[in-house]
Amino acid sequence: MVRIGYTLMTEQSGPRELVRHAPLAERAGFDFAVMSDHYSPWLEAQGHSPHAWSVLGAVAQVTERVELMTYVTAPILRYHPAVVAQQAATVGLLSDGRFTLGLGAGENLNEHVVGRGWPPVRVRHEMLEEAVWIIRELFGGGIVHHDGRHYRVDAGRLWDLPEQRVPIGIAVSGPRSVRRFAPLADVMISTDADESLCRGWDRAGGADRKVAQLPVSWDRDRDAAIRRAHEQFRWFAGGWRVNADLPGPAGFAAATQFVRPEDVAASIPCGPDAGPIVSAFAEFRDCGYTDVALVQIGGDETQDGFFEFAERELLPALRTTVG
Template identity: 65%
Template sequence: MVKIGYTMMTEQRGPRELVEDAVRAERAGFDFSVTSDHYFPWLDSQGHSPYAWSVLGAAAQATTRIPLMTYVTCPTFRYHPAVVAQKAATVQLLSGGRFRLGLGSGENLNEHVVGRGWPAAAVRHEMLVEAVEIIRALFRGGYVSYHGRHFDVDSARLWDLPDTPPPIGLAVSGPRSCELAGRLADVVIAVEPKAELLGAFARHGGAGKPAVGQLPVSYDPDRATAVARAHEQFRWFGGGWRVNAELPGTAGFAGASRFVRAEDVAEAIPCGDEVEDFVDAVRAFADAGFGEVALVQIGGESQPAFLDWSQEVLLPALRRL
């Protein structure tokens, strides 16, 4: 049976509301939750971007059962990997072992703020490898010194370590990232239901490891309202991560998506309240080999209604997959 997750989307909700939504998601019966980690929203219309790690700490205390996960954190620009290791270990302790650390090579949108430029994807992958090596070394305990091409660590130690370190997930979108994830990750993360991604991950050492996908949806009893909301806030989604990773700000995403029509968005994202449309979209991930799918309900103010509908209608239907 596919596990169904709930996404705390920091780009469209304030910090207190995100924690309240996590509590509702746990009550509704979602199997796990994930949290985006951004400095900017993709579009001005989304309107939020609180600090994800504070939200995670609060959610860890406000919930009792639901697993938590970053989806995803970039450990190479805004954050030094030694600091990411400390944050992840702390959330694992606060949550009582319910945390997974999802990592990726980042987006210019969020990482440019520290003024270090935005190198080519090959360099970003090199940096990600070093970051994972540093984080795993710190999770093992003791003092760590590391001198790499991109990062240095001088006698670092995590003084509060959980008995079980957080599993590390890596986001993939192509052959190179699948190869890295197969070697380095405990979990593979993707936003497209492509079996070839999981096949490449398996060939490089990831066979049998969990695969987590993510699916945007726009629930509303009025389909036209759902489509309009998805177009207003999520029309950037169809650009693909090779494009989206390079754009530096909300103006860039607005410009890149200015010719995307509402009907284009409705073809790619389940909109309305026809439950079979949502089930079919999740089935695509299940058929590709994903054992877990995190849903993103588009629109901050629509979260309570979506969570109620999920508990009563959507989750029971998805359990039959």
């Protein structure tokens, strides 16, 4: 059965709202919750970007059952990998072992703020691979010395570790990243309904669990749902090759200025009906994903209605039709 998740989208909600949404998602019946980790929103219309790790600590205290995951943290520039390891171990403890550390090579949107420039993708993948090795070593509980190509660790040690090692997920977007990271990860992470990614991951010896993300725009008024999706989520159509390099919300606004509402509606389920969401969800299942996290587009004003819809109609339909 494919597990159904909910996305705590830091770009579209403030920290108090995200902490309120998490237990509502749990009560509605979602199996897990993922959280984005950004310094900036994709578009100014989204309007938020709180510190994900602070919010995760609070979310761990107001939920009891749902698994938590970063989707995703980039341990390459904005955070040193030794700091990411400490953050992940702490959330693992606070959540009683419900946390998975999702990692990725990041986006210029978030990483440029520390003033170290934005490396090409080849270098970013080198940095991510080295960072993963550092994090894994620190999760082992010993003293870590590392003098590598991109990072140094001087007698690093995590003094507070959960009994069970925090699983590591790694975001991939193509065959090169799949081959590189499948041997290092406990979970595959992606946003694409791409069967070749899942098959390539399996051929490379990757773990069974594969997590994807599906944006939806639920609203009783379909036209309102389309307008909101276009206003806040038209950046999603750019793909990660474009999205990784644009430097800020103004760049995403310029890059998507010719994307029409009907273009967004053709790629994102919009409106009051469960059917289009079930069909889109089934595409991920058919590709080989084991978990899919839904993103309800819109801030605090849309979430309560979405949770009611999910509990009453959407989750039963997904579990009956897709599970």
